[in-house]
Amino acid sequence: MILRRIVSLSLFRLLHDMPSISPSSYQLHSHCTTATNFDECRSNRTNFLNSMRNHCRSGELNNINQALNLFHLMATMSPLPSVVDFTLLLGFIVRMKHYTIAISLVKQMHSSLGLKPDTFTLNVAINCLCHLNLVAFGFSVLGTMFKLGFEPSVVTFTTLIKGLCVQGDMALAVELADHMEKLGYRSDVQTYGVLINGLCKIGNTSEAVGWLRKMEERNWKANVVVYSTIMDGLCKDGLVSEALDLCLEMSIKGIRPNLVTYTCLIQGLCCFGRWKEAGSLLDEMMKTGTMPDLQTLNVLVDAFCKEGKIMQAKSVIGFMILTAEGPDVFTYNSLIDSYCLQNQMNEATRVFELMVSRDCLPDIVAYTSLIHGWCKIKNINKAMHLFDEMVKAGFTPDVVTWTTLIGGFCQVGRPLAAKELFLNMHKYGQVPNIQTCAIILDGLCKGQLLSEALSLFEAIEKSNLDLNIVIYSIILNGMCSAGKLNAAWELFSCLPAKGLQINVYTYTIMINGFSKQGLLDNAEDLLINMEENGCMPDSCTYNVFVQGLLTKKETARIIKYLTMMRDKGFSADATTTEMIVNYKV
DNA sequence: ATAGGGTTAG
Numbered sequence: 001m002i003l004r005r006i007v008s009l010s011l012f013r014l015l016h017d018m019p020s021i022s023p024s025s026y027q028l029h030s031h032c033t034t035a036t037n038f039d040e041c042r043s044n045r046t047n048f049l050n051s052m053r054n055h056c057r058s059g060e061l062n063n064i065n066q067a068l069n070l071f072h073l074m075a076t077m078s079p080l081p082s083v084v085d086f087t088l089l090l091g092f093i094v095r096m097k098h099y100t101i102a103i104s105l106v107k108q109m110h111s112s113l114g115l116k117p118d119t120f121t122l123n124v125a126i127n128c129l130c131h132l133n134l135v136a137f138g139f140s141v142l143g144t145m146f147k148l149g150f151e152p153s154v155v156t157f158t159t160l161i162k163g164l165c166v167q168g169d170m171a172l173a174v175e176l177a178d179h180m181e182k183l184g185y186r187s188d189v190q191t192y193g194v195l196i197n198g199l200c201k202i203g204n205t206s207e208a209v210g211w212l213r214k215m216e217e218r219n220w221k222a223n224v225v226v227y228s229t230i231m232d233g234l235c236k237d238g239l240v241s242e243a244l245d246l247c248l249e250m251s252i253k254g255i256r257p258n259l260v261t262y263t264c265l266i267q268g269l270c271c272f273g274r275w276k277e278a279g280s281l282l283d284e285m286m287k288t289g290t291m292p293d294l295q296t297l298n299v300l301v302d303a304f305c306k307e308g309k310i311m312q313a314k315s316v317i318g319f320m321i322l323t324a325e326g327p328d329v330f331t332y333n334s335l336i337d338s339y340c341l342q343n344q345m346n347e348a349t350r351v352f353e354l355m356v357s358r359d360c361l362p363d364i365v366a367y368t369s370l371i372h373g374w375c376k377i378k379n380i381n382k383a384m385h386l387f388d389e390m391v392k393a394g395f396t397p398d399v400v401t402w403t404t405l406i407g408g409f410c411q412v413g414r415p416l417a418a419k420e421l422f423l424n425m426h427k428y429g430q431v432p433n434i435q436t437c438a439i440i441l442d443g444l445c446k447g448q449l450l451s452e453a454l455s456l457f458e459a460i461e462k463s464n465l466d467l468n469i470v471i472y473s474i475i476l477n478g479m480c481s482a483g484k485l486n487a488a489w490e491l492f493s494c495l496p497a498k499g500l501q502i503n504v505y506t507y508t509i510m511i512n513g514f515s516k517q518g519l520l521d522n523a524e525d526l527l528i529n530m531e532e533n534g535c536m537p538d539s540c541t542y543n544v545f546v547q548g549l550l551t552k553k554e555t556a557r558i559i560k561y562l563t564m565m566r567d568k569g570f571s572a573d574a575t576t577t578e579m580i581v582n583y584k585v
Numbered sequence: 586a587t588a589g590g591g592t593t594a595g
Contacts, residue, residue: 053586087587094588123588155589162589193590200591229591263592298593305594333594340595368595400595
């Protein structure tokens with residue numbers, strides 16, 4: 001039961017525990033920099049409040065100090081403005097993503113001003129807590145809400161469901177949605193939207209589409225947001241054509257794609273090399289009156305950068321300078337990463353310096369890209385130097401930075417140093433994730449340190465991490481390379497029981513293991529077996545098997561499998577070709 | 586009258 005999970009901390013204690021902003025940051029400034037002079041308006045209460053409301057609603061309010069000035073002015077009014085006005089202002093502070101400040105202001109409303117928060121105010125607090133990854137505190141506010149006798153609304157639950165999704169707790173999110181319905185609330189389009197987004201984010205797009213249909217059966221009309229969410233999920237899952245189909249379906253229902261829809265689809269198309277279609281879509285959106293914004297253009301820049309098409313990226317940047325307020329930190333970071341991936345560290349460094357000179361501060365992503373670049377060309381000293389520099393600049397390396405550096409040490413043949421970093425990163429507040437584990441295990445295996453890898457693997461298995469097939473494949477590959485075929489086969493056989501879906505990479509690793517040991521019947525059995533299990537061998541699978549056959553000079557089977565490969569449209573790779581060329585009967 | 590959903594970089 002979900003409600004059992006609600007810790008009943010009081011709101012007061014909760015807010016007391018929250019970080020608060022320093023008083024100086026919301027002191028009344030002697031002059032107001034907005035178009036309207038609030039000091040003057042202050043004499044006229046109604047004018048002032050109306051002006052505040054207009055500023056909030058028109059979106060003209062886009063500066064946190066302005067918002068804090070307004071709050072301060074409101075707080076010193078007598079009598080105090082209503083909770084409604086305060087909450088309106090809070091909403092805008094939230095829109096500016098100043099969650100900690102918003103929570104601190106709710107606290108002030110309550111403790112210093114003696115204003116009783118209502119459901120709306122508490123929903124703002126819950127939303128902020130969820131954004132700060134403090135969902136448990138969000139639930140305690142829900143508890144408080146019950147205690148104070150306020151009815152939570154669908155908004156309250158939807159906010160919490162979103163928090164659970166972001167935290168990666170999909171099962172609990174669905175449970176809360178069910179529970180909410182049992183309490184007599186009805187999920188609305190936004191509730192479904194949040195759940196659908198959660199499903200997409202964990203790559204479960206087919207279920208997301210299922211929920212879309214379920215929602216339609218219950219007579220909720222999906223809107224452009226729900227459709228765009230799923231389209232983005234499909235694109236990120238590589239199902240770009242399905243996303244385009246869904247866009248068509250949406251259009252037939254009379255819902256027009258908007259800027260976000262186009263951005264998602266263009267990214268999907270670019271990402272899979274469908275440049276021409278991306279271009280037509282860009283054309284279509286502009287012809288129908290939707291101009292690409294900075295974010296859309298950044299998507300294009302990044303896609304070109306990833307393909308190494310720097311010239312095209314630069315021409316998009318040219319367009320961006322004319323039509324949008326760019327380039328921004330995303331644009332520069334895409335360029336930096338592109339140069340790093342092409343081992344052009346001088347160019348990458350130049351862009352890094354350029355962004356500094358243009359008052360666009362490099363962030364943790366910029367630093368991590370450069371660190372990755374230096375690691376890639378095996379200059380671990382430069383990488384370490386940048387790591388230091390970034391810490392000096394006030395950035396806390398996150399799990400991606402650590403993983404990059406750990407990979408760097410593996411790259412230069414120092415897997416034990418990498419392991420030290422892996423074991424010590426938690427002292428700096430960072431917990432390894434599944435990618436970190438994959439990098440270090442692979443590094444140890446490739447460095448011929450299988451027993452080191454296995455003992456670490458055992459420790460990782462005992463942790464809370466949900467190990468995936470990639471991790472097991474790395475270990476299997478390590479075992480096979482070290483000639484421990486029996487151990488590998490034993491582990492391989494356990495995978496289904498662990499609920500893991502064996503994929504083409506895993507099968508290929510085992511087939512390669514058998515082939516390299518000359519156990520060609522075992523390899524062939526597995527090749528047939530995988531196909532029967534619905535996992536299609538790819539070009540690599542056939543190549544490693546044929547290489548085994550070539551070594552053993554199994555002429556009949558060599559011909560059989562090379563023919564099979566040709567029929568399936570696969571070709572011999574460099575190694576296979578060389579073996580064929582040098583084949584002596 | 587005030588609150589909740591979708592898109593960009595390592």
